[in-house]
Amino acid sequence: MPDVFADLVGQDEAVAELRRAAGAAAAVLRAGAADRSPALVPAGPAGTAEAAPEACDTEPGALDPSTGMTHAWIFTGPPGSGRSVAARAFAAALQCTYGTGCGECPGCHTTMGGTNADVRMVVPEGLSIGVGEMRALVLRAASTPSGGRWQVVVIEDADRLTEAAGNALLKAIEEPPPRTVFLLCAPSTHPDDISVTIRSRCRVVPLRQPPAAAVAEVLVRRDGIAPDVAQWAAAAAQGHVGRARRLARDPEARKRREAVLAVPRRLTGVGAAFDAASALIEAAEAEAEASVSEADATERAALETALGAGGTGRGAAGAMRGAAGQLKELEKRQKSRATRAQRDALDRALVDLAGFYRDALTMALRAPVDPVHTDTAALAGAGAQKWDAEGSLRRLEAVLACRAAIEANVKPRIAVEAMMLALWKG
Numbered sequence: 382m383p384d385v386f387a388d389l390v391g392q393d394e395a396v397a398e399l400r401r402a403a404g405a406a407a408a409v410l411r412a413g414a415a416d417r418s419p420a421l422v423p424a425g426p427a428g429t430a431e432a433a434p435e436a437c438d439t440e441p442g443a444l445d446p447s448t449g450m451t452h453a454w455i456f457t458g459p460p461g462s463g464r465s466v467a468a469r470a471f472a473a474a475l476q477c478t479y480g481t482g483c484g485e486c487p488g489c490h491t492t493m494g495g496t497n498a499d500v501r502m503v504v505p506e507g508l509s510i511g512v513g514e515m516r517a518l519v520l521r522a523a524s525t526p527s528g529g530r531w532q533v534v535v536i537e538d539a540d541r542l543t544e545a546a547g548n549a550l551l552k553a554i555e556e557p558p559p560r561t562v563f564l565l566c567a568p569s570t571h572p573d574d575i576s577v578t579i580r581s582r583c584r585v586v587p588l589r590q591p592p593a594a595a596v597a598e599v600l601v602r603r604d605g606i607a608p609d610v611a612q613w614a615a616a617a618a619q620g621h622v623g624r625a626r627r628l629a630r631d632p633e634a635r636k637r638r639e640a641v642l643a644v645p646r647r648l649t650g651v652g653a654a655f656d657a658a659s660a661l662i663e664a665a666e667a668e669a670e671a672s673v674s675e676a677d678a679t680e681r682a683a684l685e686t687a688l689g690a691g692g693t694g695r696g697a698a699g700a701m702r703g704a705a706g707q708l709k710e711l712e713k714r715q716k717s718r719a720t721r722a723q724r725d726a727l728d729r730a731l732v733d734l735a736g737f738y739r740d741a742l743t744m745a746l747r748a749p750v751d752p753v754h755t756d757t758a759a760l761a762g763a764g765a766q767k768w769d770a771e772g773s774l775r776r777l778e779a780v781l782a783c784r785a786a787i788e789a790n791v792k793p794r795i796a797v798e799a800m801m802l803a804l805w806k807g
Contacts, residue, residue, distance in 0.1 A: 385473040385482035391591030403474035403481035406450040452557040458588030461621025464566035507717030512545035519553040532561040539565040540574040590620040654801035669722035738777040745770035779803035
């Protein structure tokens with residue numbers, strides 16, 4: 382197994398910071414600070430933390446407060462930058478027995494494999510993370526680590542916390558158990574993504590969009606993808622490692638991308654704009670349905686079996702009649718997950734479309750940058766000549782406005798139809 386940070390592409394500064402903090406955390410454990418005094422101190426208003434004195438004795442750089450360990454972290458960065466990858470890798474480094482993320486010890490193996498009893502991953506499947514789920518998680522996180530190291534809570538998409546869930550998490554961060562560490566992932570530290578009070582008690586690790594060359598290198602080295610295909614996929618995915626891998630390996634993903642990039646040619650009138658909007662929405666719905674249908678069926682079958690479905694005993698029929706509430710709750714969660722999957726699929730399509738109009742804009746301005754979509758560069762060039770820079774910019778802004786509207790819970794069909802009309806009119 383490689384080093385736990387090996388999949389964090391193009392984030393050398395963040396990796397160095399996390400390694401220093403993991404070293405300071407290991408020093409705290411070695412010195413027994415968790416038994417004699419609080420191992421961690423909350424971050425101050427500026428988002429920094431002070432290392433425990435024991436860490437300073439063993440870590441060369443620990444005299445600098447920014448190199449020490451703290452109990453709460455926020456990983457920020459654009460989609461595809463590796464926020465959740467960084468959080469999981471840091472959790473593994475905290476559980477590492479032999480170093481700061483060796484990748485070989487049981488702590489690293491179990492954390493990266495998702496089976497470590499002291500590492501809890503919160504991956505929201507629906508539109509939000511509710512207060513009930515967060516209270517239960519905080520209660521479990523207060524327990525003593527079974528492995529003797531750290532109790533780690535990783536919350537992906539922390540920007541989906543409801544206000545009540547955020548308040549429940551804030552109380553835990555304000556009064557953290559001695560060996561509990563909270564790792565939050567969010568697009569930014571803007572108040573729309575994470576509350577100011579939570580932000581003030583965390584150290585922020587900013588991640589950047591990895592360069593296409595670094596993404597291509599990972600695809601070749603780790604996934605065995607041909608270099609030319611890896612370079613194309615990395616550029617088309619705009620630095621998003623997961624999307625690049627999907628484009629390089631999944632023919633269906635490439636077909637969906639081609640259909641999206643054909644949209645500018647189809648916008649010949651009002652009717653064509655509405656047809657293009659319907660096609661885009663239907664494609665997102667079909668992709669979402671394919672991605673969640675198997676999981677939905679498995680969950681329902683498992684719940685029905687647990688409730689006594691198929692039983693022949695005297696109370697089997699009565700048990701199933703009383704299970705209607707639980708099945709209804711499952712259907713509610715599955716519906717929320719399907720909505721999230723549809724919006725994610727639609728957002729991927731909008732990112733591709735934004736890349737096309739970005740190419741047209743850079744060509745109209747004669748900017749010395751490479752196109753995102755090399756296979757539609759000729760079409761983007763023709764659009765640049767027809768629309769000029771101002772028209773290309775208006776169209777790009779229409780796509781970005783559609784993404785923002787959907788994120789603000791505007792019905793996707795309405796937002797996409799308005800975008801298509803704006804693209805047609807220019």
